[in-house]
Amino acid sequence: MTIARTLLSVVVSIGMAGSAFAKATNNELKIGISQEFDSLNPILSSMVASSYIRYIVNRRLTNLDSKSKWQAQITKELPTTENGLAKIVTVDGKKKIVTQWEIKESVKWGDGTPLTCDDIIFSRTVALSNNVSIPEREVYEQIEKIEVDPKNPKKCTFTYQNAIWNHVNQLGTFYLLPKHLEESVFNKYKDQKEGYEKNSNYTKNPTNPGLYNGPYVVSELKLGDHISMVPNKHFYGEAPKIKRIIIKLIPNTGTLEANLRSGTIDKISVLGLTFDQAISLEKKIKTESADFTVVFEPSAVHEHIDLNLDNPILKDIKVRKALATAIDKEQLVKSLFEGKQPASLHFITPKDPWYTDDPKSVTTYRYSKRQAAKILDEAGWKEDKDGYRYKEGKKLSLNFMTTAGNKTREAVQVYLQNQWKQVGIEIIIKNEPGRVFFGETTKKRRFDMAMYAWVANPENNPRSTLHSEMISSEKNGWSGQNYPGFKNPRMDKIIEEMDGEFNPKKRIELAAEMQKIYTDEIPVLPLYYRTDNAVIPKNMKNFKIPGHQFSETNDVERWTME
Numbered sequence: 001m002t003i004a005r006t007l008l009s010v011v012v013s014i015g016m017a018g019s020a021f022a023k024a025t026n027n028e029l030k031i032g033i034s035q036e037f038d039s040l041n042p043i044l045s046s047m048v049a050s051s052y053i054r055y056i057v058n059r060r061l062t063n064l065d066s067k068s069k070w071q072a073q074i075t076k077e078l079p080t081t082e083n084g085l086a087k088i089v090t091v092d093g094k095k096k097i098v099t100q101w102e103i104k105e106s107v108k109w110g111d112g113t114p115l116t117c118d119d120i121i122f123s124r125t126v127a128l129s130n131n132v133s134i135p136e137r138e139v140y141e142q143i144e145k146i147e148v149d150p151k152n153p154k155k156c157t158f159t160y161q162n163a164i165w166n167h168v169n170q171l172g173t174f175y176l177l178p179k180h181l182e183e184s185v186f187n188k189y190k191d192q193k194e195g196y197e198k199n200s201n202y203t204k205n206p207t208n209p210g211l212y213n214g215p216y217v218v219s220e221l222k223l224g225d226h227i228s229m230v231p232n233k234h235f236y237g238e239a240p241k242i243k244r245i246i247i248k249l250i251p252n253t254g255t256l257e258a259n260l261r262s263g264t265i266d267k268i269s270v271l272g273l274t275f276d277q278a279i280s281l282e283k284k285i286k287t288e289s290a291d292f293t294v295v296f297e298p299s300a301v302h303e304h305i306d307l308n309l310d311n312p313i314l315k316d317i318k319v320r321k322a323l324a325t326a327i328d329k330e331q332l333v334k335s336l337f338e339g340k341q342p343a344s345l346h347f348i349t350p351k352d353p354w355y356t357d358d359p360k361s362v363t364t365y366r367y368s369k370r371q372a373a374k375i376l377d378e379a380g381w382k383e384d385k386d387g388y389r390y391k392e393g394k395k396l397s398l399n400f401m402t403t404a405g406n407k408t409r410e411a412v413q414v415y416l417q418n419q420w421k422q423v424g425i426e427i428i429i430k431n432e433p434g435r436v437f438f439g440e441t442t443k444k445r446r447f448d449m450a451m452y453a454w455v456a457n458p459e460n461n462p463r464s465t466l467h468s469e470m471i472s473s474e475k476n477g478w479s480g481q482n483y484p485g486f487k488n489p490r491m492d493k494i495i496e497e498m499d500g501e502f503n504p505k506k507r508i509e510l511a512a513e514m515q516k517i518y519t520d521e522i523p524v525l526p527l528y529y530r531t532d533n534a535v536i537p538k539n540m541k542n543f544k545i546p547g548h549q550f551s552e553t554n555d556v557e558r559w560t561m562e
Contacts, residue, residue, distance in 0.1 A: 029246070031265060035049035047438045054175075054551075055551045086100075099158045123175065131195065169459070207219060215557035217230060241558075250272075253407050267535060273533055275533065292538055303529075308449070320523075321522065322375040346515045347462060351548075354458075373423050381424070405431075412451065462514070471485050
């Protein structure tokens with residue numbers, strides 16, 4: 001199965017007869033988003049909504065463009081062994097990779113302060129603090145040291161702990177902080193748990209332009225309502241065309257279309273309409289006409305359910321297998337998505353070169369109520385007169401959580417609740433706003449079952465989500481994204497070997513073994529691969545949904561209304 005066969009890129013004009021909106025112009029673009037962000041501090045945030053804003057106001061060393069090609073962003077050139085800027089060396093018998101980086105001369109923070117290698121070093125220092133909670137610490141940990149050229153503060157050398165093939169890719173999520181603004185805050189609070197997070201300028205003074213180095217800077221912020229951004233006069237790249245961008249939070253996806261019709265917003269972001277709502281808009285082209293377009297794009301996003309393996313019920317692999325066997329995923333995607341978002345097998349999407357659906361590498365759980373019931377019987381969970389199962393007087397009951405207000409996820413929850421009820425499992429739905437669900441509940445592993453989506457770069461080593469050292473806990477400052485608490489020595493070993501494997505064929509073999517372990521152990525219930533959608537003004541040019549980890553806003557400076 002490949003996404004190319006089941007999901008096609010589609011662009012459809014839609015109408016809004018009788019709407020009161022004004023035609024979008026470059027003076028102001030109002031964008032609707034359904035998730036609230038958790039932090040503007042680039043190294044702290046884990047929510048996709050935060051990334052959406054982050055790429056409007058910040059840039060990085062490297063970038064994966066809309067064609068899924070790695071490019072230099074604030075740097076002059078990507079270091080490779082071919083151009084001599086990357087070299088494999090041996091130190092005390094251990095192979096390492098050393099890379100040379102040079103920041104473009106014109107790159108500055110929004111207050112005019114030059115961005116230098118000292119900012120890179122400071123960012124790494126903050127990220128490695130045990131008192132700072134960040135989602136992907138390994139991005140910074142893999143670098144052993146950074147040395148600045150004494151003759152050029154914008155030129156530095158990275159020495160990695162190991163020789164890794166994807167050193168350029170890894171830096172796509174190495175986010176930068178302005179040392180001249182954040183160092184004093186960090187030094188004051190670095191010995192307090194989450195002290196830096198609470199007192200960072202991104203929290204206390206988010207409209208300081210010096211916090212940002214992207215095409216825009218934050219000009220106004222009202223939590224729970226909107227954030228406004230204006231062009232950064234010190235931006236090093238192409239000057240942005242739109243004079244003001246406003247991101248407006250509309251948590252209930254059902255009201256986004258109404259806001260578009262009323263003119264409250266001009267555009268609905270990828271983090272806006274649910275898939276069924278987008279399909280509904282697509283169908284309205286037959287009866288209405290107006291200046292909007294719906295865009296669909298297959299993505300590298302997979303929707304799934306994390307299972308908390310510290311829960312005594314879910315710790316039993318037989319229960320996890322029964323949960324998987326009791327789901328009719330093909331009927332789910334047919335009923336809710338008209339088959340346009342296909343059922344998923346594991347954590348890698350069909351757009352990824354590492355993907356496989358080979359039965360030798362993937363354990364599948366064919367839908368069967370009878371088989372699910374049999375597995376639960378074997379696990380000691382016996383059905384009682386009320387239709388639910390009990391073991392040693394305890395009911396087989398699990399809390400099922402996701403982001404409140406997301407109609408698609410809520411519909412999936414109800415579907416699954418009914419499926420599991422049929423085999424005697426009680427499911428209690430308990431949803432939360434995205435800010436709480438991602439900022440507290442999943443990060444601190446306060447759930448039984450948590451449904452949300454992951455997105456990753458192609459050929460991405462899943463260290464942060466599957467390595468046992470990445471289980472978030474109070475001890476490690478709630479860093480890491482292995483929220484199920486999955487522990488498998490062989491998986492750890494493969495993850496550790498993967499980065500140092502320069503042979504593409506062998507990397508594919510390792511990835512296949514990963515997928516085998518994942519589907520055998522099922523710490524997560526895969527559901528379906530998502531298709532991204534957005535609604536844009538018809539006169540909007542240079543807009544592209546990339547379909548990977550980095551947001552559509554990565555090209556925001558090129559957007560224009562004609």
